[in-house]
Amino acid sequence: MSLLIRQARYVIRDAHRIERDVDLLIEGRHIRAIAPNLQAESAPGCAPVMIDGRNHAVIPGLINAHTHLYQAFLRGRSDTLDREGWLREVIYPFRPTLHHPPAAAAIGYSAGRLAGLEMLKNGTTSFIDMQASPPEAWRAWEELGIRGAVALTFADEHLPPALPVALAECQARLLDLAEAARAAAVRTGRLGVLLAPAAPRLCSQAFLTWAADLAERLDLRVQTHAAGPPLPGEPSPLSWLAQAALLNERTSLAQCTHLSPADLDLIVDSGATVIHCPKSDMKLGQGIAPVPWLRARGAPVALANDGPASGDLLDMFEEMRAAALLHKVRGDAETLTAQAAFVMATEHGARAAGLNAGTLDPGRLADLALIDLNRPHLVPDHDIVPLLVYCAHGSDVDTVIVDGQVVVARGRPTRVDEAEVLREARATAAAWLPQPIFT
Numbered sequence: 255m256s257l258l259i260r261q262a263r264y265v266i267r268d269a270h271r272i273e274r275d276v277d278l279l280i281e282g283r284h285i286r287a288i289a290p291n292l293q294a295e296s297a298p299g300c301a302p303v304m305i306d307g308r309n310h311a312v313i314p315g316l317i318n319a320h321t322h323l324y325q326a327f328l329r330g331r332s333d334t335l336d337r338e339g340w341l342r343e344v345i346y347p348f349r350p351t352l353h354h355p356p357a358a359a360a361i362g363y364s365a366g367r368l369a370g371l372e373m374l375k376n377g378t379t380s381f382i383d384m385q386a387s388p389p390e391a392w393r394a395w396e397e398l399g400i401r402g403a404v405a406l407t408f409a410d411e412h413l414p415p416a417l418p419v420a421l422a423e424c425q426a427r428l429l430d431l432a433e434a435a436r437a438a439a440v441r442t443g444r445l446g447v448l449l450a451p452a453a454p455r456l457c458s459q460a461f462l463t464w465a466a467d468l469a470e471r472l473d474l475r476v477q478t479h480a481a482g483p484p485l486p487g488e489p490s491p492l493s494w495l496a497q498a499a500l501l502n503e504r505t506s507l508a509q510c511t512h513l514s515p516a517d518l519d520l521i522v523d524s525g526a527t528v529i530h531c532p533k534s535d536m537k538l539g540q541g542i543a544p545v546p547w548l549r550a551r552g553a554p555v556a557l558a559n560d561g562p563a564s565g566d567l568l569d570m571f572e573e574m575r576a577a578a579l580l581h582k583v584r585g586d587a588e589t590l591t592a593q594a595a596f597v598m599a600t601e602h603g604a605r606a607a608g609l610n611a612g613t614l615d616p617g618r619l620a621d622l623a624l625i626d627l628n629r630p631h632l633v634p635d636h637d638i639v640p641l642l643v644y645c646a647h648g649s650d651v652d653t654v655i656v657d658g659q660v661v662v663a664r665g666r667p668t669r670v671d672e673a674e675v676l677r678e679a680r681a682t683a684a685a686w687l688p689q690p691i692f693t
């Protein structure tokens with residue numbers, strides 16, 4: 255099938271290559287051409303889909319490079335809690351529920367569908383979901399038509415009581431999930447698979463080394479949290495990861511606040527991608543990742559909402575804006591530009607996920623969004639990338655295309671009944687959420 259966006263007011267190939275009044279042609283799953291006055295060829299009886307782009311900016315689909323979608327049921331529930339209090343009062347009480355198979359299946363599907371719908375409507379075409387996502391979550395993403403990657407999460411040390419810690423049992427479960435996810439990935443063409451130590455020091459060296467071998471054998475990328483400094487007497491998180499051969503250009507590291515200078519050097523030398531989660535870090539008082547320092551040394555930095563229990567909204571426009579503003583607080587207005595934030599939300603997200611996406615160019619996957627510029631806060635539009643970063647909302651997204659398919663049209667999902675998704679999510683949350691979370 256072919257799809258032609260005609261006379262787009264802007265096609266933003268990337269933060270620095272912008273074209274006006276051009277067409278964009280999609281054939282099958284990929285972008286075929288970007289130029290004025292393109293003609294769509296079509297097979298007999300299969301007319302090309304035409305989209306009027308005259309009032310729109312076409313952007314690469316935004317990529318949320320790190321999240322925990324089950325937390326869609328926990329959004330907005332913490333306000334005055336620091337990280338430790340948040341773990342104790344919001345996250346840990348929910349953990350036993352996630353280890354109860356019927357609850358995990360119901361929440362995986364329902365929260366996965368709810369969160370996926372939110373992301374799609376906000377112009378996010380792809381994400382990395384770090385959790386032990388059950389296959390029901392993958393089914394939800396497939397229904398929506400979003401491109402999701404499951405980062406299969408594991409840990410065997412320093413866990414709360416009542417969670418399974420036997421290494422052999424954890425390895426067997428991870429292996430089963432990885433093989434099931436790879437089979438689903440082959441079938442759908444939209445599912446990615448990563449391995450995810452929950453955090454380096456939550457895993458024994460034996461588990462990490464085993465995981466490094468599995469990643470190599472199954473050709474999987476790796477993502478982990480790299481938030482804090484080493485505990486007294488402990489090795490640093492990055493050296494622990496490097497010791498297991500899990501720190502390289504196929505690794506992505508979420509948060510990266512409070513790392514030692516030695517660990518930051520390890521990141522730069524490894525070629526790993528850092529994932530900046532500014533809103534979540536701000537809300538939990540987690541500090542500010544040294545993003546300008548890392549970027550100046552050539553480290554790729556992607557952008558993410560993190561889980562909704564701390565990041566609240568799955569809206570990458572908000573995250574781009576937060577990143578660009580946060581780093582200016584120290585007084586250097588040039589430290590992180592709107593263009594840099596845009597690159598983080600697109601190209602570097604694609605790198606973290608291993609996707610042939612993140613820019614609009616022939617041969618790239620056709621993952622993109624059309625922003626409606628007929629909004630009071632988007633007029634006039636003389637400097638389009640800063641305008642989108644500082645002024646656009648997710649609700650300005652009109653059309654979303656993933657894998658060459660229109661999955662959002664005129665702001666509404668094309669594959670699911672939005673009212674039914676919300677109704678079902680309310681019922682599932684009411685059935686499984688521990689009440690009350692706060693005691």
Ligand SMILES: [Zn+2]
Nearest residue numbers: 479508560561
């Ligand atoms: Zn996280």
